[in-house]
Amino acid sequence: MKTIWFFFQDQVLGMKWLHSLMGNLLSALGLDTSSHIGGSIHFFLYDVIKVTALLVILIFVISYIQSYFPPERSKKILGRFHGLGANLMAALLGTVTPFCSCSSIPLFMGFTSAGLPLGVTFSFLISSPMVDLGSLMLLTGIFGGKIAIVYVLLGLAVAVLGGTVIEKLHMENEVEEFIRMAPRVDLESPSLTFRDRVTYAKEQVLSTLKKVFPYILVGVAIGALIHNWIPQKWVESILGSRNPFGVVLAVLVGVPMYADIFGTVPVAEALLAKGAQLGTILSFMMAVTTLSLPSMVMLRKAIKPRLLGVFVAVCITGILLVGYLFNLLPILA
Amino acid sequence: MEIKVIGTGCEKCGKLYENTLEAVKAAGVEANIQRVEDLLDIVRLGVMSSPALMIDGKLAIAGRIAKVDEIRKLLEG
Numbered sequence: 001m002k003t004i005w006f007f008f009q010d011q012v013l014g015m016k017w018l019h020s021l022m023g024n025l026l027s028a029l030g031l032d033t034s035s036h037i038g039g040s041i042h043f044f045l046y047d048v049i050k051v052t053a054l055l056v057i058l059i060f061v062i063s064y065i066q067s068y069f070p071p072e073r074s075k076k077i078l079g080r081f082h083g084l085g086a087n088l089m090a091a092l093l094g095t096v097t098p099f100c101s102c103s104s105i106p107l108f109m110g111f112t113s114a115g116l117p118l119g120v121t122f123s124f125l126i127s128s129p130m131v132d133l134g135s136l137m138l139l140t141g142i143f144g145g146k147i148a149i150v151y152v153l154l155g156l157a158v159a160v161l162g163g164t165v166i167e168k169l170h171m172e173n174e175v176e177e178f179i180r181m182a183p184r185v186d187l188e189s190p191s192l193t194f195r196d197r198v199t200y201a202k203e204q205v206l207s208t209l210k211k212v213f214p215y216i217l218v219g220v221a222i223g224a225l226i227h228n229w230i231p232q233k234w235v236e237s238i239l240g241s242r243n244p245f246g247v248v249l250a251v252l253v254g255v256p257m258y259a260d261i262f263g264t265v266p267v268a269e270a271l272l273a274k275g276a277q278l279g280t281i282l283s284f285m286m287a288v289t290t291l292s293l294p295s296m297v298m299l300r301k302a303i304k305p306r307l308l309g310v311f312v313a314v315c316i317t318g319i320l321l322v323g324y325l326f327n328l329l330p331i332l333a
Numbered sequence: 334m335e336i337k338v339i340g341t342g343c344e345k346c347g348k349l350y351e352n353t354l355e356a357v358k359a360a361g362v363e364a365n366i367q368r369v370e371d372l373l374d375i376v377r378l379g380v381m382s383s384p385a386l387m388i389d390g391k392l393a394i395a396g397r398i399a400k401v402d403e404i405r406k407l408l409e410g
Contacts, residue, residue, distance in 0.1 A: 106380065182376040182377060190393055
Protein backbone atom coordinates (compact mmCIF):
# COMPACT_ATOMS: atom_id res chain seq x y z
CA MET A 1 0.00 0.00 0.00
CA LYS A 2 2.71 2.40 1.06
CA THR A 3 4.77 1.63 -2.03
CA ILE A 4 1.80 2.30 -4.26
CA TRP A 5 1.18 5.62 -2.53
CA PHE A 6 4.79 6.72 -2.92
CA PHE A 7 4.73 5.71 -6.57
CA PHE A 8 1.59 7.82 -7.05
CA GLN A 9 3.04 10.75 -5.14
CA ASP A 10 6.50 10.81 -6.73
CA GLN A 11 5.98 9.46 -10.22
CA VAL A 12 2.36 10.28 -11.10
CA LEU A 13 1.88 13.62 -9.35
CA GLY A 14 5.54 14.56 -8.91
CA MET A 15 6.68 13.23 -12.31
CA LYS A 16 10.19 12.35 -11.14
CA TRP A 17 10.58 10.28 -14.31
CA LEU A 18 10.19 13.43 -16.37
CA HIS A 19 13.03 15.03 -14.41
CA SER A 20 15.41 12.17 -15.26
CA LEU A 21 14.19 12.04 -18.85
CA MET A 22 14.76 15.77 -19.38
CA GLY A 23 18.17 15.50 -17.68
CA ASN A 24 19.28 12.66 -19.96
CA LEU A 25 17.92 14.42 -23.02
CA LEU A 26 19.78 17.65 -22.25
CA SER A 27 23.01 15.73 -21.48
CA ALA A 28 22.66 13.91 -24.79
CA LEU A 29 22.45 17.30 -26.47
CA GLY A 30 25.75 18.18 -24.83
CA LEU A 31 24.42 20.38 -22.05
CA ASP A 32 25.97 20.10 -18.60
CA THR A 33 22.96 20.08 -16.26
CA SER A 34 25.12 20.68 -13.22
CA SER A 35 26.23 24.08 -14.54
CA HIS A 36 24.30 27.27 -13.77
CA ILE A 37 22.89 27.68 -17.27
CA GLY A 38 22.29 23.98 -17.93
CA GLY A 39 20.63 23.58 -14.55
CA SER A 40 18.36 26.57 -15.19
CA ILE A 41 17.26 25.18 -18.56
CA HIS A 42 16.69 21.75 -17.01
CA PHE A 43 14.59 23.19 -14.18
CA PHE A 44 12.66 25.47 -16.54
CA LEU A 45 11.73 22.80 -19.10
CA TYR A 46 10.91 20.18 -16.49
CA ASP A 47 8.78 22.49 -14.38
CA VAL A 48 6.88 24.12 -17.26
CA ILE A 49 5.94 20.70 -18.66
CA LYS A 50 5.13 19.29 -15.24
CA VAL A 51 3.01 22.18 -13.99
CA THR A 52 1.19 22.52 -17.33
CA ALA A 53 0.43 18.79 -17.50
CA LEU A 54 -0.81 18.81 -13.90
CA LEU A 55 -2.93 21.87 -14.62
CA VAL A 56 -4.64 20.26 -17.62
CA ILE A 57 -5.42 17.03 -15.76
CA LEU A 58 -6.36 18.61 -12.45
CA ILE A 59 -8.54 21.37 -13.87
CA PHE A 60 -10.39 18.80 -15.96
CA VAL A 61 -11.16 16.53 -13.02
CA ILE A 62 -11.93 19.41 -10.68
CA SER A 63 -14.18 21.22 -13.14
CA TYR A 64 -16.11 18.00 -13.64
CA ILE A 65 -16.69 17.76 -9.89
CA GLN A 66 -17.38 21.48 -9.66
CA SER A 67 -20.12 21.26 -12.25
CA TYR A 68 -22.19 19.65 -9.51
CA PHE A 69 -21.72 22.67 -7.26
CA PRO A 70 -22.63 25.91 -9.06
CA PRO A 71 -22.78 28.90 -6.67
CA GLU A 72 -26.58 28.99 -6.97
CA ARG A 73 -26.65 25.51 -5.47
CA SER A 74 -24.02 26.24 -2.78
CA LYS A 75 -26.19 29.14 -1.68
CA LYS A 76 -29.15 26.82 -1.19
CA ILE A 77 -27.09 24.19 0.64
CA LEU A 78 -25.62 26.81 2.98
CA GLY A 79 -29.06 28.14 3.88
CA ARG A 80 -29.71 24.88 5.70
CA PHE A 81 -26.78 25.20 8.13
CA HIS A 82 -26.40 27.37 11.21
CA GLY A 83 -23.65 28.60 13.51
CA LEU A 84 -20.16 27.18 13.23
CA GLY A 85 -21.47 24.34 11.08
CA ALA A 86 -22.45 26.90 8.44
CA ASN A 87 -18.94 28.38 8.47
CA LEU A 88 -17.39 24.94 8.13
CA MET A 89 -19.75 24.03 5.31
CA ALA A 90 -18.99 27.35 3.57
CA ALA A 91 -15.25 26.68 3.81
CA LEU A 92 -15.72 23.17 2.40
CA LEU A 93 -17.99 24.33 -0.43
CA GLY A 94 -15.43 27.05 -1.17
CA THR A 95 -13.00 24.28 -2.14
CA VAL A 96 -15.29 22.85 -4.84
CA THR A 97 -17.26 25.83 -6.15
CA PRO A 98 -15.91 27.36 -9.35
CA PHE A 99 -14.86 30.83 -8.40
CA CYS A 100 -12.35 33.47 -9.30
CA SER A 101 -11.96 36.96 -7.91
CA CYS A 102 -13.75 38.35 -10.99
CA SER A 103 -17.01 36.74 -9.90
CA SER A 104 -16.72 37.64 -6.23
CA ILE A 105 -19.29 40.45 -6.36
CA PRO A 106 -22.22 38.55 -7.91
CA LEU A 107 -21.43 35.76 -5.50
CA PHE A 108 -21.22 38.07 -2.52
CA MET A 109 -24.47 39.74 -3.50
CA GLY A 110 -26.23 36.43 -4.05
CA PHE A 111 -25.15 35.06 -0.67
CA THR A 112 -26.04 38.25 1.19
CA SER A 113 -29.45 38.66 -0.43
CA ALA A 114 -30.20 35.03 0.41
CA GLY A 115 -29.88 36.04 4.04
CA LEU A 116 -26.72 34.07 4.73
CA PRO A 117 -24.79 35.48 7.70
CA LEU A 118 -21.86 37.72 6.77
CA GLY A 119 -19.40 35.40 8.53
CA VAL A 120 -20.51 32.43 6.45
CA THR A 121 -20.06 34.40 3.23
CA PHE A 122 -16.56 35.37 4.31
CA SER A 123 -15.63 31.81 5.26
CA PHE A 124 -16.48 30.99 1.66
CA LEU A 125 -14.61 34.01 0.26
CA ILE A 126 -11.44 33.06 2.16
CA SER A 127 -11.48 29.35 1.46
CA SER A 128 -12.39 29.58 -2.20
CA PRO A 129 -9.14 31.00 -3.60
CA MET A 130 -6.85 29.65 -0.86
CA VAL A 131 -7.81 25.99 -0.72
CA ASP A 132 -9.11 23.91 -3.56
CA LEU A 133 -8.81 20.36 -4.80
CA GLY A 134 -6.20 21.54 -7.29
CA SER A 135 -3.85 22.84 -4.63
CA LEU A 136 -4.26 19.58 -2.70
CA MET A 137 -3.11 17.47 -5.66
CA LEU A 138 -0.43 19.92 -6.77
CA LEU A 139 1.06 20.16 -3.28
CA THR A 140 0.99 16.38 -2.93
CA GLY A 141 3.06 16.01 -6.09
CA ILE A 142 5.63 18.57 -5.04
CA PHE A 143 5.81 18.52 -1.25
CA GLY A 144 4.26 15.16 -0.39
CA GLY A 145 0.87 14.08 0.92
CA LYS A 146 1.44 14.98 4.57
CA ILE A 147 2.25 18.62 3.88
CA ALA A 148 -0.58 18.91 1.36
CA ILE A 149 -3.16 17.67 3.83
CA VAL A 150 -1.89 19.93 6.59
CA TYR A 151 -1.99 22.90 4.18
CA VAL A 152 -5.60 22.17 3.30
CA LEU A 153 -6.67 21.62 6.93
CA LEU A 154 -4.99 24.82 8.09
CA GLY A 155 -6.48 26.74 5.16
CA LEU A 156 -9.95 25.52 6.12
CA ALA A 157 -9.25 26.50 9.74
CA VAL A 158 -8.28 30.03 8.68
CA ALA A 159 -11.48 30.28 6.63
CA VAL A 160 -13.75 29.04 9.44
CA LEU A 161 -12.08 31.17 12.15
CA GLY A 162 -11.80 34.24 9.91
CA GLY A 163 -15.48 34.06 9.04
CA THR A 164 -16.41 33.58 12.70
CA VAL A 165 -14.38 36.63 13.76
CA ILE A 166 -16.03 38.77 11.08
CA GLU A 167 -19.43 37.48 12.23
CA LYS A 168 -18.71 38.47 15.84
CA LEU A 169 -17.77 42.01 14.81
CA HIS A 170 -21.34 42.60 13.51
CA MET A 171 -20.38 44.67 10.52
CA GLU A 172 -23.53 44.14 8.46
CA ASN A 173 -23.79 47.92 8.01
CA GLU A 174 -20.44 47.87 6.25
CA VAL A 175 -21.94 46.09 3.25
CA GLU A 176 -22.90 48.50 0.47
CA GLU A 177 -26.60 49.47 0.60
CA PHE A 178 -27.47 48.30 -2.88
CA ILE A 179 -26.55 44.75 -1.92
CA ARG A 180 -28.51 44.75 1.32
CA MET A 181 -31.54 45.99 -0.63
CA ALA A 182 -31.33 43.24 -3.23
CA PRO A 183 -34.25 40.83 -3.05
CA ARG A 184 -33.85 37.12 -2.51
CA VAL A 185 -34.24 34.98 -5.60
CA ASP A 186 -33.85 31.24 -5.79
CA LEU A 187 -33.05 29.95 -9.21
CA GLU A 188 -33.19 26.40 -10.40
CA SER A 189 -29.77 25.57 -11.89
CA PRO A 190 -29.87 24.11 -15.38
CA SER A 191 -29.70 20.33 -15.32
CA LEU A 192 -26.60 18.91 -16.97
CA THR A 193 -25.94 15.62 -18.71
CA PHE A 194 -22.66 13.71 -18.54
CA ARG A 195 -21.67 15.21 -21.90
CA ASP A 196 -22.48 18.75 -20.72
CA ARG A 197 -20.19 18.27 -17.76
CA VAL A 198 -17.35 16.94 -19.91
CA THR A 199 -17.76 19.87 -22.31
CA TYR A 200 -17.78 22.27 -19.38
CA ALA A 201 -14.61 20.68 -17.95
CA LYS A 202 -12.86 20.93 -21.34
CA GLU A 203 -13.81 24.58 -21.69
CA GLN A 204 -12.54 25.28 -18.18
CA VAL A 205 -9.18 23.64 -18.98
CA LEU A 206 -8.76 25.78 -22.10
CA SER A 207 -9.76 29.06 -20.51
CA THR A 208 -7.70 28.41 -17.35
CA LEU A 209 -4.66 27.43 -19.41
CA LYS A 210 -4.96 30.60 -21.49
CA LYS A 211 -5.26 32.73 -18.38
CA VAL A 212 -2.68 31.01 -16.20
CA PHE A 213 0.06 29.96 -18.65
CA PRO A 214 1.90 33.33 -18.58
CA TYR A 215 1.96 33.10 -14.78
CA ILE A 216 3.40 29.60 -14.99
CA LEU A 217 6.19 30.80 -17.30
CA VAL A 218 7.03 33.72 -15.01
CA GLY A 219 6.75 31.55 -11.89
CA VAL A 220 8.98 28.83 -13.29
CA ALA A 221 11.51 31.38 -14.61
CA ILE A 222 11.78 32.89 -11.12
CA GLY A 223 11.99 29.37 -9.71
CA ALA A 224 14.82 28.48 -12.11
CA LEU A 225 16.64 31.67 -11.17
CA ILE A 226 16.38 30.88 -7.47
CA HIS A 227 17.20 27.22 -8.04
CA ASN A 228 20.45 27.80 -9.90
CA TRP A 229 21.76 31.31 -9.30
CA ILE A 230 20.77 32.57 -5.86
CA PRO A 231 23.21 31.34 -3.19
CA GLN A 232 21.73 29.05 -0.56
CA LYS A 233 23.10 31.34 2.16
CA TRP A 234 20.95 34.27 1.03
CA VAL A 235 17.74 32.29 1.05
CA GLU A 236 18.62 30.70 4.38
CA SER A 237 19.39 34.01 6.05
CA ILE A 238 16.23 35.73 4.75
CA LEU A 239 13.64 32.95 4.73
CA GLY A 240 15.35 30.28 6.85
CA SER A 241 15.20 29.54 10.55
CA ARG A 242 17.68 32.26 11.47
CA ASN A 243 15.29 35.04 10.52
CA PRO A 244 12.29 35.19 12.89
CA PHE A 245 10.59 37.68 10.55
CA GLY A 246 10.76 35.45 7.46
CA VAL A 247 7.04 34.67 7.65
CA VAL A 248 6.12 38.35 7.96
CA LEU A 249 8.29 39.19 4.98
CA ALA A 250 6.83 36.38 2.89
CA VAL A 251 3.28 37.54 3.62
CA LEU A 252 4.04 41.21 2.92
CA VAL A 253 5.54 40.29 -0.45
CA GLY A 254 2.78 37.80 -1.25
CA VAL A 255 -0.34 39.83 -0.44
CA PRO A 256 -0.35 42.41 -3.26
CA MET A 257 0.76 39.84 -5.84
CA TYR A 258 -1.80 38.38 -8.19
CA ALA A 259 -0.99 34.86 -9.28
CA ASP A 260 -2.52 31.46 -9.44
CA ILE A 261 -1.38 28.55 -7.27
CA PHE A 262 0.10 27.01 -10.44
CA GLY A 263 2.40 29.99 -10.91
CA THR A 264 3.28 30.17 -7.22
CA VAL A 265 4.31 26.58 -6.63
CA PRO A 266 7.50 26.59 -8.79
CA VAL A 267 8.81 29.57 -6.83
CA ALA A 268 7.90 27.91 -3.53
CA GLU A 269 9.52 24.66 -4.63
CA ALA A 270 12.81 26.37 -5.48
CA LEU A 271 12.87 28.41 -2.29
CA LEU A 272 12.23 25.31 -0.20
CA ALA A 273 15.09 23.46 -1.90
CA LYS A 274 17.36 26.39 -1.04
CA GLY A 275 16.69 26.14 2.67
CA ALA A 276 13.69 28.39 3.24
CA GLN A 277 11.46 27.21 6.09
CA LEU A 278 8.31 25.33 5.18
CA GLY A 279 5.96 27.54 7.22
CA THR A 280 7.39 30.61 5.54
CA ILE A 281 6.80 29.07 2.12
CA LEU A 282 3.25 28.02 2.95
CA SER A 283 2.29 31.47 4.20
CA PHE A 284 3.78 32.93 1.02
CA MET A 285 1.60 30.67 -1.12
CA MET A 286 -1.51 31.39 0.95
CA ALA A 287 -0.87 35.15 0.81
CA VAL A 288 -0.43 35.14 -2.97
CA THR A 289 -3.52 33.08 -3.70
CA THR A 290 -5.92 34.49 -1.10
CA LEU A 291 -5.32 38.22 -1.28
CA SER A 292 -4.33 40.36 -4.23
CA LEU A 293 -4.76 43.98 -5.25
CA PRO A 294 -7.21 43.20 -8.09
CA SER A 295 -9.46 41.12 -5.85
CA MET A 296 -9.45 43.84 -3.17
CA VAL A 297 -10.45 46.48 -5.74
CA MET A 298 -13.24 44.15 -6.83
CA LEU A 299 -14.50 43.50 -3.29
CA ARG A 300 -14.41 47.20 -2.46
CA LYS A 301 -17.40 47.62 -4.80
CA ALA A 302 -19.45 45.38 -2.54
CA ILE A 303 -18.21 46.27 0.94
CA LYS A 304 -17.12 49.48 2.64
CA PRO A 305 -13.45 50.19 3.46
CA ARG A 306 -13.73 49.23 7.13
CA LEU A 307 -15.02 45.75 6.42
CA LEU A 308 -12.50 45.33 3.61
CA GLY A 309 -9.78 46.32 6.09
CA VAL A 310 -11.03 43.78 8.63
CA PHE A 311 -11.18 41.07 5.94
CA VAL A 312 -7.58 41.73 4.91
CA ALA A 313 -6.41 41.92 8.53
CA VAL A 314 -8.15 38.64 9.44
CA CYS A 315 -6.65 36.85 6.44
CA ILE A 316 -3.15 38.16 7.14
CA THR A 317 -3.35 37.20 10.82
CA GLY A 318 -4.52 33.69 9.94
CA ILE A 319 -1.80 33.22 7.36
CA LEU A 320 0.90 34.48 9.75
CA LEU A 321 -0.30 32.05 12.42
CA VAL A 322 -0.17 29.16 9.93
CA GLY A 323 3.38 30.12 8.94
CA TYR A 324 4.72 30.31 12.48
CA LEU A 325 2.84 27.19 13.56
CA PHE A 326 4.41 25.23 10.70
CA ASN A 327 7.88 26.54 11.45
CA LEU A 328 7.49 25.50 15.08
CA LEU A 329 6.40 21.96 14.24
CA PRO A 330 9.64 20.13 13.56
CA ILE A 331 7.91 16.83 12.75
CA LEU A 332 6.55 18.22 9.53
CA ALA A 333 9.68 19.94 8.35
CA MET B 334 -40.17 34.20 -26.05
CA GLU B 335 -38.19 36.27 -23.54
CA ILE B 336 -34.44 35.76 -23.68
CA LYS B 337 -31.95 37.40 -21.35
CA VAL B 338 -28.17 37.31 -21.84
CA ILE B 339 -26.68 38.06 -18.45
CA GLY B 340 -23.21 39.26 -17.50
CA THR B 341 -21.31 42.45 -16.72
CA GLY B 342 -20.22 43.25 -20.25
CA CYS B 343 -17.23 40.96 -20.32
CA GLU B 344 -15.79 39.41 -23.47
CA LYS B 345 -17.46 36.07 -22.70
CA CYS B 346 -20.87 37.68 -22.34
CA GLY B 347 -20.50 39.32 -25.75
CA LYS B 348 -19.74 35.97 -27.30
CA LEU B 349 -22.74 34.34 -25.67
CA TYR B 350 -24.91 37.23 -26.94
CA GLU B 351 -23.66 36.73 -30.51
CA ASN B 352 -24.28 32.99 -30.32
CA THR B 353 -27.77 33.61 -29.00
CA LEU B 354 -28.62 36.00 -31.84
CA GLU B 355 -27.44 33.44 -34.34
CA ALA B 356 -29.32 30.61 -32.63
CA VAL B 357 -32.57 32.58 -32.60
CA LYS B 358 -32.19 33.24 -36.31
CA ALA B 359 -31.43 29.58 -37.01
CA ALA B 360 -34.33 28.34 -34.91
CA GLY B 361 -36.64 30.86 -36.55
CA VAL B 362 -38.40 31.68 -33.30
CA GLU B 363 -40.00 34.95 -32.30
CA ALA B 364 -37.88 36.27 -29.44
CA ASN B 365 -37.20 39.39 -27.48
CA ILE B 366 -33.49 39.33 -26.66
CA GLN B 367 -32.25 41.52 -23.86
CA ARG B 368 -28.77 42.08 -22.46
CA VAL B 369 -28.59 42.44 -18.68
CA GLU B 370 -25.34 44.14 -17.64
CA ASP B 371 -26.14 46.05 -14.47
CA LEU B 372 -24.87 44.28 -11.34
CA LEU B 373 -27.99 45.05 -9.36
CA ASP B 374 -30.25 43.76 -12.14
CA ILE B 375 -28.16 40.60 -12.28
CA VAL B 376 -28.61 39.99 -8.57
CA ARG B 377 -32.32 40.73 -8.86
CA LEU B 378 -32.51 37.85 -11.29
CA GLY B 379 -30.66 35.62 -8.84
CA VAL B 380 -27.82 34.81 -11.22
CA MET B 381 -24.43 34.25 -9.59
CA SER B 382 -22.27 32.88 -12.36
CA SER B 383 -21.86 34.79 -15.60
CA PRO B 384 -22.20 34.62 -18.52
CA ALA B 385 -25.69 33.21 -18.20
CA LEU B 386 -28.69 32.72 -20.44
CA MET B 387 -32.26 32.89 -19.27
CA ILE B 388 -35.17 31.71 -21.40
CA ASP B 389 -38.64 32.73 -20.22
CA GLY B 390 -37.39 33.26 -16.66
CA LYS B 391 -35.65 29.90 -16.48
CA LEU B 392 -31.86 29.68 -16.14
CA ALA B 393 -30.73 27.69 -19.16
CA ILE B 394 -26.97 28.28 -19.23
CA ALA B 395 -24.82 29.39 -16.30
CA GLY B 396 -21.16 30.28 -16.14
CA ARG B 397 -20.13 29.35 -19.67
CA ILE B 398 -20.42 30.21 -23.34
CA ALA B 399 -22.87 27.88 -25.04
CA LYS B 400 -22.44 27.06 -28.72
CA VAL B 401 -25.02 28.17 -31.30
CA ASP B 402 -26.29 24.62 -31.80
CA GLU B 403 -26.84 24.08 -28.12
CA ILE B 404 -28.83 27.29 -27.72
CA ARG B 405 -30.88 26.44 -30.83
CA LYS B 406 -31.84 23.10 -29.27
CA LEU B 407 -32.84 24.87 -26.06
CA LEU B 408 -35.00 27.30 -28.04
CA GLU B 409 -36.66 24.56 -30.00
CA GLY B 410 -37.08 22.76 -26.65
